[in-house]
Amino acid sequence: MAGTKKSTLALVAERAGVSIASVSRVLNGLSASADVTERVQQAASDLGYVPDATARSLKVGRTEQIALAVADAANPVYMSMMNEVSRVVADGGYRLVLSSTGADPANELDLLSGLDRGFVDGLILSPLRVTDELVEHLRRSRIPIVVLGSLPEGVPLDNVRADSVIGMRLALKHLAKQGRRRIAFLNGPVDTVPGATRLRGYLAAVEEYGTAQQADLQVEADDFTFAAGLPAAEALLDQSSPDAIVCANDLLAVAALKAIARRGLRVPQDIAVVGMDDTEIAQLVHPTLTSVDLGAAKRARTAAKLLLRRLGDPDAEVRQVVIEPKLRVRESSAKDAAREPSRTEASR
Amino acid sequence: MAGTKKSTLALVAERAGVSIASVSRVLNGLSASADVTERVQQAASDLGYVPDATARSLKVGRTEQIALAVADAANPVYMSMMNEVSRVVADGGYRLVLSSTGADPANELDLLSGLDRGFVDGLILSPLRVTDELVEHLRRSRIPIVVLGSLPEGVPLDNVRADSVIGMRLALKHLAKQGRRRIAFLNGPVDTVPGATRLRGYLAAVEEYGTAQQADLQVEADDFTFAAGLPAAEALLDQSSPDAIVCANDLLAVAALKAIARRGLRVPQDIAVVGMDDTEIAQLVHPTLTSVDLGAAKRARTAAKLLLRRLGDPDAEVRQVVIEPKLRVRESSAKDAAREPSRTEASR
DNA sequence: ATCGTTCTTGTAAACGTTTACAGGAGCCGC
DNA sequence: GCGGCTCCTGTAAACGTTTACAAGAACGAT
Numbered sequence: 211m212a213g214t215k216k217s218t219l220a221l222v223a224e225r226a227g228v229s230i231a232s233v234s235r236v237l238n239g240l241s242a243s244a245d246v247t248e249r250v251q252q253a254a255s256d257l258g259y260v261p262d263a264t265a266r267s268l269k270v271g272r273t274e275q276i277a278l279a280v281a282d283a284a285n286p287v288y289m290s291m292m293n294e295v296s297r298v299v300a301d302g303g304y305r306l307v308l309s310s311t312g313a314d315p316a317n318e319l320d321l322l323s324g325l326d327r328g329f330v331d332g333l334i335l336s337p338l339r340v341t342d343e344l345v346e347h348l349r350r351s352r353i354p355i356v357v358l359g360s361l362p363e364g365v366p367l368d369n370v371r372a373d374s375v376i377g378m379r380l381a382l383k384h385l386a387k388q389g390r391r392r393i394a395f396l397n398g399p400v401d402t403v404p405g406a407t408r409l410r411g412y413l414a415a416v417e418e419y420g421t422a423q424q425a426d427l428q429v430e431a432d433d434f435t436f437a438a439g440l441p442a443a444e445a446l447l448d449q450s451s452p453d454a455i456v457c458a459n460d461l462l463a464v465a466a467l468k469a470i471a472r473r474g475l476r477v478p479q480d481i482a483v484v485g486m487d488d489t490e491i492a493q494l495v496h497p498t499l500t501s502v503d504l505g506a507a508k509r510a511r512t513a514a515k516l517l518l519r520r521l522g523d524p525d526a527e528v529r530q531v532v533i534e535p536k537l538r539v540r541e542s543s544a545k546d547a548a549r550e551p552s553r554t555e556a557s558r
Numbered sequence: 559m560a561g562t563k564k565s566t567l568a569l570v571a572e573r574a575g576v577s578i579a580s581v582s583r584v585l586n587g588l589s590a591s592a593d594v595t596e597r598v599q600q601a602a603s604d605l606g607y608v609p610d611a612t613a614r615s616l617k618v619g620r621t622e623q624i625a626l627a628v629a630d631a632a633n634p635v636y637m638s639m640m641n642e643v644s645r646v647v648a649d650g651g652y653r654l655v656l657s658s659t660g661a662d663p664a665n666e667l668d669l670l671s672g673l674d675r676g677f678v679d680g681l682i683l684s685p686l687r688v689t690d691e692l693v694e695h696l697r698r699s700r701i702p703i704v705v706l707g708s709l710p711e712g713v714p715l716d717n718v719r720a721d722s723v724i725g726m727r728l729a730l731k732h733l734a735k736q737g738r739r740r741i742a743f744l745n746g747p748v749d750t751v752p753g754a755t756r757l758r759g760y761l762a763a764v765e766e767y768g769t770a771q772q773a774d775l776q777v778e779a780d781d782f783t784f785a786a787g788l789p790a791a792e793a794l795l796d797q798s799s800p801d802a803i804v805c806a807n808d809l810l811a812v813a814a815l816k817a818i819a820r821r822g823l824r825v826p827q828d829i830a831v832v833g834m835d836d837t838e839i840a841q842l843v844h845p846t847l848t849s850v851d852l853g854a855a856k857r858a859r860t861a862a863k864l865l866l867r868r869l870g871d872p873d874a875e876v877r878q879v880v881i882e883p884k885l886r887v888r889e890s891s892a893k894d895a896a897r898e899p900s901r902t903e904a905s906r
Numbered sequence: 907a908t909c910g911t912t913c914t915t916g917t918a919a920a921c922g923t924t925t926a927c928a929g930g931a932g933c934c935g936c
Numbered sequence: 937g938c939g940g941c942t943c944c945t946g947t948a949a950a951c952g953t954t955t956a957c958a959a960g961a962a963c964g965a966t
Contacts, residue, residue, distance in 0.1 A: 234953070267612045268920095308655070576945080576946085
């Protein structure tokens with residue numbers, strides 16, 4: 211069947227006794243006589259011909275590749291996003307180039323400059339920090355970019371974001387309704403976009419629902435990870451005695467669960483815990499974790515579709531989509547402890 | 559600084575008043591007079607010139623891209639592998655193209671045939687199932703492939719695998735030494751490579767340590783996921799009363815923990831649980847999960863390095879690396895329940 | 907029978923690089 | 937002062953496609 215040597219249009223043409231133009235036409239389904247079609251197809255299959263992607267790209271000016279750049283691919287929420295993007299993009303006939311930018315904004319800039327090399331047709335970018343310089347680069351990019359996450363007003367780029375302010379509101383409302391008054395906030399770095407907006411949401415909700423507002427109810431982990439969350443949660447429990455903790459992240463929430471368990475306190479009886487992102491982890495831990503679903507999968511899917519749309523129609527109007535958060539109540543904040551998870555999701 | 563219009567060698571040449579060959583040479587650091595060098599660099603930066611990746615690829619016959627194909631990107635163990643590969647590959651100056659093949663072997667075959675289109679220089683493949691047809695395709699591939707996982711004898715391909723038979727042996731030895739006699743096995747699909755070898759390892763270890771060998775101590779989940787593991791674990795507890803469960807996977811192990819908790823049994827006092835892969839999840843759950851570290855990160859890193867090596871030297875001798883498993887004892891199998899995790903890993 | 911259509915096919919240019927080759931300038935030693 | 941050397945630079949070919957254009961064949965209509 212497939213030979214092991216490289217094969218080219220010219221070879222096929224020679225074998226079929228036609229010109230390379232005819233071969234190209236037949237293989238691309240353009241008009242050709244039955245005779246030529248037959249001979250070309252025969253020759254092509256004899257030689258196991260496969261068109262060269264690079265040459266084609268150079269000629270048609272498209273690579274059929276899309277880049278996805280996320281800050282921290284180790285975070286489960288990015289993983290689920292990646293999976294969604296991967297699927298949509300593949301369905302659209304594109305390959306996915308992965309770009310792990312890491313926490314350093316410089317990498318994002320590097321990536322953006324590198325984009326002009328034209329190795330992808332479009333980019334989905336999920337920046338942790340949005341600097342002016344980044345925005346400037348985004349504006350003058352030669353290829354379509356859709357941003358996954360918040361963007362300053364007036365930047366004319368497709369983007370899809372979660373409304374985490376409302377998300378925090380949902381969490382605090384839920385807790386306040388149970389009579390929780392000392393609701394703490396375990397945040398990640400506040401100099402990141404998610405960290406900043408979630409803090410804003412927390413403060414607004416504390417105000418709205420009239421729960422305790424004390425500085426010692428807020429703590430900031432060095433990173434949105436379990437490892438960073440653990441000491442932060444410990445510190446929080448040391449410095450205050452909350453009756454609920456809402457966390458910027460499921461990983462941080464799991465860290466809170468652990469810190470609470472180490473002190474012999476009970477969840478949710480003594481302290482309720484609410485996470486954010488509603489990753490798979492929320493359902494794995496014990497007790498299962500109440501979490502604010504910011505629609506990561508949906509955001510990712512939407513972003514990918516927006517990009518495909520723009521690749522198809524570069525002049526389409528700019529669209530900014532906001533995904534509405536949903537609260538997934540589970541054991542870690544249930545009023546009656548015996549309650550089952552409210553919803554079971556398949557994990558794949 | 560960078561202009562927003564596309565720029566080409568010819569434009570730079572014109573502006574600098576030299577030939578395109580000279581421009582290319584200067585930009586690639588080849589010999590050139592100070593005068594020309596100066597003028598070219600000036601012109602290039604004026605125009606914000608960036609070389610076109612596609613054209614370069616076509617000419618030099620390399621794409622600087624490497625593909626990574628995994629069956630199920632949603633599995634946390636693949637995620638960690640992906641991160642490692644991503645890093646090594648990036649350090650080597652390559653981009654990473656992600657290919658989620660899914661459970662269907664047909665997709666892997668598609669991918670392999672597509673590889674001849676030459677959009678990547680090499681491939682790291684982690685197949686769930688290894689069919690003859692797959693092996694045949696692997697042999698006649700035109701680009702280097704390194705296989706992440708077991709491979710039939712005599713296939714001359716770089717590969718790196720875990721010795722999960724020894725891994726299972728470690729797990730059972732640990733449990734048997736505690737006096738556990740009814741050690742159950744919660745496996746994933748046995749028609750996959752991991753499923754098959756882990757079963758083999760379990761049976762051999764049961765033999766070696768003389769623990770109970772009963773059919774009802776073995777159960778097979780439909781997939782290596784939490785969702786699939788839950789009913790399987792329930793069934794296991796229904797049909798037998800093990801004093802330990804070793805699982806093919808951390809996700810399955812977490813499912814076992816949950817099923818056990820639902821019955822009001824205690825871990826590890828009533829039933830010890832051991833997982834496999836030692837993913838981050840093992841440290842998040844309560845109780846923390848003893849797990850066999852199959853060196854996923856190390857395997858991935860090694861595979862990536864092997865591929866880079868072969869890309870640099872196509873005639874290097876074929877290397878097959880086996881990574882030695884290590885047991886990470888944690889609370890879920892501790893003899894004395896108050897014991898702390900034996901080792902704390904940073905999560906990033 | 908001739909002209910005009912339509913349909914098929916081949917020739918050749920183009921995409922943006924890299925690089926083999928050759929021509930020319932400068933320089934040295936004799 | 938001239939052959940030979942080195943060093944620099946330009947011309948042009950090549951990578952493997954796609955596609956505009958023209959040429960030719962076949963055929964119908966007048």
